[in-house]
Amino acid sequence: MNGPLLEVSDLKVVYKTYEGTVAAVNGLDFSLHRGKTLGLVGESGAGKTTTALSILGLVPSPPGVIESGRIVFDGRDLLSLPEREMKKIRGNRISMIFQDPMTSLNPVVTVGVQISEALVAHQNLSEEAAEKRAMEMLEKVQIPSARFKEYPHEFSGGMRQRVVIAMALACNPALIIADEPTTALDVTIQAQVLELMRSLKDEFSTAMIMITHDLGVVGEVCDHIAVMYAGRIVETGTLEQLFRSAKHPYTTGLFRCIPDIEEETSLIQPIEGLMPEPLDLPKGCAFHPRCPRCMDVCRTTLPPASEENGHRVLCHLYAGGGAHA
Amino acid sequence: MPDLVKVENLVKYFPVAAGNVHAVDDVSFAIKEGETLGLVGESGCGKSTTGRLLIRLIEATSGRILYRGRDIASMDKKELHGIRKQVQIIFQDPFSSLDPRKSIGETIGKPLEIFGMGSKREREEMVDALMEKVGLSPRLYYKYPHELDGGRRQRVGIARALSLSPDFIVCDEPVSALDVSIQAQILNLLQELQEKMKLTYLFVSHDLSVVKHISNRIAVMYLGKIVESAPSLELFKNTLHPYSQALLAAVPIPKLDRKREKFILTGGVPSPINPPPGCRFHTRCPWKMDVCSAEEPPLIDVGGEHLVACHKVKGS
Numbered sequence: 001m002n003g004p005l006l007e008v009s010d011l012k013v014v015y016k017t018y019e020g021t022v023a024a025v026n027g028l029d030f031s032l033h034r035g036k037t038l039g040l041v042g043e044s045g046a047g048k049t050t051t052a053l054s055i056l057g058l059v060p061s062p063p064g065v066i067e068s069g070r071i072v073f074d075g076r077d078l079l080s081l082p083e084r085e086m087k088k089i090r091g092n093r094i095s096m097i098f099q100d101p102m103t104s105l106n107p108v109v110t111v112g113v114q115i116s117e118a119l120v121a122h123q124n125l126s127e128e129a130a131e132k133r134a135m136e137m138l139e140k141v142q143i144p145s146a147r148f149k150e151y152p153h154e155f156s157g158g159m160r161q162r163v164v165i166a167m168a169l170a171c172n173p174a175l176i177i178a179d180e181p182t183t184a185l186d187v188t189i190q191a192q193v194l195e196l197m198r199s200l201k202d203e204f205s206t207a208m209i210m211i212t213h214d215l216g217v218v219g220e221v222c223d224h225i226a227v228m229y230a231g232r233i234v235e236t237g238t239l240e241q242l243f244r245s246a247k248h249p250y251t252t253g254l255f256r257c258i259p260d261i262e263e264e265t266s267l268i269q270p271i272e273g274l275m276p277e278p279l280d281l282p283k284g285c286a287f288h289p290r291c292p293r294c295m296d297v298c299r300t301t302l303p304p305a306s307e308e309n310g311h312r313v314l315c316h317l318y319a320g321g322g323a324h325a
Numbered sequence: 326m327p328d329l330v331k332v333e334n335l336v337k338y339f340p341v342a343a344g345n346v347h348a349v350d351d352v353s354f355a356i357k358e359g360e361t362l363g364l365v366g367e368s369g370c371g372k373s374t375t376g377r378l379l380i381r382l383i384e385a386t387s388g389r390i391l392y393r394g395r396d397i398a399s400m401d402k403k404e405l406h407g408i409r410k411q412v413q414i415i416f417q418d419p420f421s422s423l424d425p426r427k428s429i430g431e432t433i434g435k436p437l438e439i440f441g442m443g444s445k446r447e448r449e450e451m452v453d454a455l456m457e458k459v460g461l462s463p464r465l466y467y468k469y470p471h472e473l474d475g476g477r478r479q480r481v482g483i484a485r486a487l488s489l490s491p492d493f494i495v496c497d498e499p500v501s502a503l504d505v506s507i508q509a510q511i512l513n514l515l516q517e518l519q520e521k522m523k524l525t526y527l528f529v530s531h532d533l534s535v536v537k538h539i540s541n542r543i544a545v546m547y548l549g550k551i552v553e554s555a556p557s558l559e560l561f562k563n564t565l566h567p568y569s570q571a572l573l574a575a576v577p578i579p580k581l582d583r584k585r586e587k588f589i590l591t592g593g594v595p596s597p598i599n600p601p602p603g604c605r606f607h608t609r610c611p612w613k614m615d616v617c618s619a620e621e622p623p624l625i626d627v628g629g630e631h632l633v634a635c636h637k638v639k640g641s
Contacts (some may be wrong), residue, residue, distance in 0.1 A: 043504035156593045184529065186367035188590045191575035195589055213505060236493030243581045257509035259538035261576055262583070264558060266538050270509030274474055 003068070003075075004031035005174055005207050006055070011069030013050050013059060022278045024050040026231030028069070032224075035210040037201065038223035039239075041215060041254075045275050046228040048211045052177045055209075057086045058095060074174065087226060092122035097167040099180040101160035111163045112148035114136070115170055122171050137166040141196060158189035165197065166306040170203055179211045194220050215254060219243065227251050230276055230286035237311035247313045248289045286317065326357040328391075329493055330379065330523045335388035337374055344598045348374040350549035351388075353624075356493075358417030361519065361526040363557070365533060365572070370546040373417075376495040376529045377601075378637050380412045381405060400584060410440060413486040417498035419478030423470040429481050453558035455484040459514060476507035480514070487518065493525045500535060512539060533576050537561060540618045542630070544571045546607040548597055551624065555631035565633045568606045604636065626639070 013025040025047040031252050032038050036270065053059045055071055057078060067082070071078040073094065095118075098104040106114060115137055116130035125133065135145035141154075141162040152160055161181060168176050182190040198221055201208055210222055219239065220223055226236040226251065237249040246252045252273040260266045273290040276282055282289050288298040297316050306318045335352045338345040349371040356362045362626045377383045379390055381397055390397040397408060408605060416422035423432055434452045453463055459480040470478055486494055490619065496515065500508040516539065518524060528576040530536050536543055537557055544554035549554065552564040564570045574588035590609050595601050601608050607617040616636050 043506060090390075158593055186594075187533070187575040187591065188571055189368060190577070191589050192591075194577070210419045214577065215579035219579050219581070220577045240581060243579065255579060256504060258579060259512075259534045260538055261534040261561070261578060262580070266508045266534075268512060268538065270513060271506035272510075274476060274507070275504070 005034045005074060006032040006209075007070070007072040008051075008055070009070050009072075011051070011054060013047075013054055014065050014067055015063045016065060016278075017063055017216060020279045023231055023281065024064075024278065025054065026281075028231075028233060030226050030233060031165040032175070032207055032209065035201075035205045036224060037210055037222045039218035039225045040209055040211045041213065041218055041225060042228035043213055044277060045230075045278060047231040048228055049179055050305070051228075052096070052179055052209065052211055056090055057081075057083070058090075071294065090120070091118045091173075092171045093173050094172045094175045094177065095160075095171070097164050097168050097176060097178040097181045100184050100186075101157065101164050102152075103163055104159060104203060105220060107152055110149050110151055111155070115167050120168050125182060134166075134170065135172050136154060137254070138163075140169070140200065141166045145288070156189075158185055161185060161193055162196065165193075165200065169200060169206070171202055173206060175207045175209070176201075177209045180213070181210070182217060183212070190217075197221060215258065227254070230278070230281055230295055232286065232314060233312075234287065235311075235313045236317070237309075241309070241311040245311075247291050247311070247318055248287075248315050249317075250287050254288075255291075260270060285314075326359055329358040330356040330394065331389075331391040331394075331528070332375075332379065332388040332613075333391070335375065335378060335390065336381070336386045338386045339373070341598065346597050347549045347600050348597060349378065350600070352546075352549070354544055354551065354554060358492075358525055358542040359519075359523055361528050361539055363536035363543040364527060364529045364532065364546060365543060366546035367531060367534045367594065369548075369574075369594060371420050371464075371527045371549040371597075372531075372546050373497055376414070376497045378526055379527060380409075380414055380495055382414070386484070396552075410489040411491050412493045412495070413489065413491040414495040414497060415479075415482050415486045415499045415541055416437070417627055418502050419475055420502070421484050422482055422617070423478060425470055428467050428469055429461070429473070432470075432481060432556040433488055436485060440489060442489075442543055451488070452484075455488055458487065458518070459484045474507075475503050476510060479503060479511055483511075483518070484622045487522070490522070490539060491524070493527075496526055496528045496530075501530065501532065515539065533573060545572065548594065548600050550605055550634065552579065552606065552635070553631075553633045554624075555633075556629070559629060559631050563631070565638050566606075566629070566635050567610050567612050567637075571609075571622065604634070 009029050011028040015024055028067060042048050054066060063076050066079060084217055097269060112134050119125045119130035119133055120127060121204035135148055138145045143159060143162055155304040174197060182193050222239055224238055225242045226233045230252050235251045256269040259268050271290050276286055284300045285298045285303050288294045300304060303314050303316045304319050305312050333353050335349055337349040339348055345426060353366055353419050364375060366372045377417050378385050385398050430452050435447050437448045437451055456463055461480050513590050528539055540557050543560045544551045547568050553569045564573055571590045592609050597606055603620050604620040604622050605615050620632045622636045624632045626632055
């Protein structure tokens with residue numbers, strides 16, 4: 001099979017609250033090929049997590065409504081599948097790693113049982129066979145299988161996240177969605193977990209969507225990056241394209257916000273202003289009130305996408321192929 | 326510059342059922358007037374506890390905390406009240422460190438009220454001036470914390486800390502809960518205020534790139550001990566302690582060609598209830614020798630204000 005593993009087009013998700021309708025995801029397009037890793041980057045409220053939940057069919061409803069779009073996974077549109085079919089995909093073909101391993105594990109069930117559960121449910125394994133496989137998975141994430149019968153509270157934070165990774169990989173899924181998987185961990189532990197995720201992803205040739213606010217983490221594990229702002233992907237391309245020649249003022253702004261640890265003196269240049277109010281998004285380009293290069297057209301018209309060698313940017317500066325950068 | 330704060334053999338044990346948590350275990354350092362000392366380390370290393378001990382939000386088990394030569398740790402309540410004007414703190418979480426039932430104006434003005442500064446009217450003017458100083462619009466005076474985003478809330482926390490014109494502020498992870506674009510705004514604000522008001526900071530953080538950006542000197546903590554301290558640039562150029570090296574190497578950098586080599590530690594941090602004997606880092610150290618598990622390495626001066634506690638490193 002050649003085409004992309006996952007293709008999301010024109011996805012729109014809103015949350016209907018009593019204060020009004022919040023457009024959390026606002027016309028999203030991206031695709032992901034088998035075995036590749038896409039970094040979905042953005043700040044709080046950008047719509048990263050809503051995107052992930054949409055793919056898994058887990059957008060809380062009410063208040064969430066998927067207004068339009070297609071999410072084609074392995075040739076099937078997930079949005080048109082009945083829940084019965086989604087259940088067969090979730091945890092089996094697509095699995096999820098959440099941010100906080102403390103709350104994503106069940107505190108009253110041993111880790112072994114939690115890992116075997118998915119295997120029994122999806123792979124028709126007997127309990128014995130599932131147990132054996134779960135033990136192998138524990139070893140894969142560098143936890144002695146002897147700890148199979150222990151409870152989550154008996155593990156450290158880094159180990160708990162490894163248990164979650166073992167659960168996510170148990171059914172050998174085609175796609176893993178990791179939502180800020182290392183944000184709750186200390187840096188030395190984060191380095192361990194990222195290293196582990198990288199090697200397992202290669203071993204299992206799993207595709208991954210890595211949701212993070214940390215451009216450094218993206219640099220460690222991703223092949224492609226999509227930068228989100230106010231529900232839209234404002235820039236996307238390969239790691240190399242974005243790290244070497246970021247175009248969108250928001251992306252370049254993000255890089256300038258991070259103090260450079262390798263330089264003798266570091267200057268940081270914050271992005272002025274705040275994330276827009278989701279109930280009241282600015283007209284035109286949603287970034288225009290904070291943009292240092294804002295033009296008149298930005299205030300009124302949504303910028304069109306311009307693309308060069310797969311490097312796509314949503315900004316009037318680059319509209320019409322003219323690179324004014 | 327003379328030392329504004331000097332900490333000598335500071336110890337804090339928290340008694341728990343299983344024994345004592347050795348949160349801070351014999352830590353000594355000094356902060357010069359007008360400088361920023363960065364205190365960096367991972368969760369549970371004792372950096373926040375150290376910050377809180379310094380302004381006596383919690384009581385030290387033993388040790389001395391000299392502020393302008395006077396020992397804060399042994400002051401009585403009345404003396405301490407006087408010192409409170411000069412030493413302040415900014416907390417990590419701008420959500421839980423503000424009273425949800427007090428308006429922004431009340432929160433910032435509360436310290437002024439407690440110390441009986443000026444009339445009600447004058448206090449309101451002082452609050453207005455403070456709000457302007459930290460970049461808060463005056464129309465937020467009657468708003469409540471839940472109506473503000475994280476960045477603005479942290480500005481309220483900063484204004485409150487500045488209200489009594491302190492000399493020394495403990496910044497306890499002041500930007501960790503904020504988005505990167507907002508984090509940069511707050512860091513720049515803290516630096517600006519330091520210059521204008523001649524402030525001295527103890528900047529506690531787990532984020533090495535932030536600490537490097539804002540600090541003149543940095544101390545690295547591990548399991549209740551300072552393992553290395555040096556002027557900021559020196560620490561990054563000439564990192565001596567294996568833990569500091571691992572910490573640095575572990576920071577993910579948004580660059581394609583990173584200069585630093587990969588150096589990933591194995592295992593986790595041991596329990597602070599029963600810290601390992603000898604060097605506390607020996608259980609994870611790639612350079613471990615026999616002496617490391619038997620003898621605690623002293624913090625020695627290798628020249629140029631660079632101190633390190635490691636058996637592998639010889640003093641000058």
